[in-house]
Amino acid sequence: MGGRCGGKEIIVSTNELRLLGTVLCGGQSRRMGREKATLPHNRSGTFWRHAIDQLSPLCDQVCLAGKLSTATDQLVLADQTRSGGPACGVASALQHACCNSFDAVFITPVDMPLLKTDDLKCLYDLWQEHRHQIVAAVSGTENRLEPLVAIYPTQFATALETLSNAEDRSLYRWISGQPHLCVPLPTNSCRNMNTPEDLQRGSQVSL
Numbered sequence: 133m134g135g136r137c138g139g140k141e142i143i144v145s146t147n148e149l150r151l152l153g154t155v156l157c158g159g160q161s162r163r164m165g166r167e168k169a170t171l172p173h174n175r176s177g178t179f180w181r182h183a184i185d186q187l188s189p190l191c192d193q194v195c196l197a198g199k200l201s202t203a204t205d206q207l208v209l210a211d212q213t214r215s216g217g218p219a220c221g222v223a224s225a226l227q228h229a230c231c232n233s234f235d236a237v238f239i240t241p242v243d244m245p246l247l248k249t250d251d252l253k254c255l256y257d258l259w260q261e262h263r264h265q266i267v268a269a270v271s272g273t274e275n276r277l278e279p280l281v282a283i284y285p286t287q288f289a290t291a292l293e294t295l296s297n298a299e300d301r302s303l304y305r306w307i308s309g310q311p312h313l314c315v316p317l318p319t320n321s322c323r324n325m326n327t328p329e330d331l332q333r334g335s336q337v338s339l
Contacts, residue, residue: 149263151256152234153191154209154225155183156218156280157198157242168325169200169242179242179325180204186249190256191238195228197221218280219303223296226289234286235263241280243325251321252281258315259283266312271322275314278322279303282312 157169157180169180176182180196184206187194195207198221209224218241225237236259240247251269259267268282280303284292288310295306 150234151191152229153187153194156221219301220296223292236285269317270314279307
């Protein structure tokens with residue numbers, strides 16, 4: 133298992149699996165009208181802190197990827213490309229993982245404040261058994277693929293870097309064309325909060 137760091141091939145030891153948790157905090161938040169990462173969460177203080185709290189029991193390190201206006205003691209990974217979008221955040225996380233001897237990256241978005249550790253552990257357990265494969269959540273009765281709730285092994289670092297610089301940077305379309313394993317999660321757990329109206333309907337978050 134490995135990837136590239138600074139143009140050099142990185143070979144990661146498989147004796148002990150190491151997982152990097154990464155909360156994606158990119159996006160313009162235009163529909164919300166304010167930065168989603170810093171929205172208040174009634175259990176954890178803010179959306180970004182809640183997301184970190186849910187990943188921490190499963191990961192060796194947890195960081196943020198994208199832009200964050202408030203000061204934090206968490207590691208914040210800047211996008212390595214100018215193109216923007218979730219693919220860039222995933223690519224940055226995989227680059228960091230390759231350079232620091234992690235085996236995979238566990239991605240979650242900052243705007244799913246109902247997602248819990250128990251949900252994420254379902255993905256974690258499957259990845260432990262299939263550590264070379266992408267493991268992604270699916271939600272809803274139609275099993276909608278959730279590429280931003282997924283574990284990406286570091287062997288995909290080069291492919292995601294290429295995707296982040298491509299004209300079509302859709303993670304959904306990319307992962308749909310890759311071998312991957314799916315884990316069903318409750319629809320409510322994977323609900324995005326994109327607007328103030330979404331927050332009003334969210335029973336576990338408050339402004």
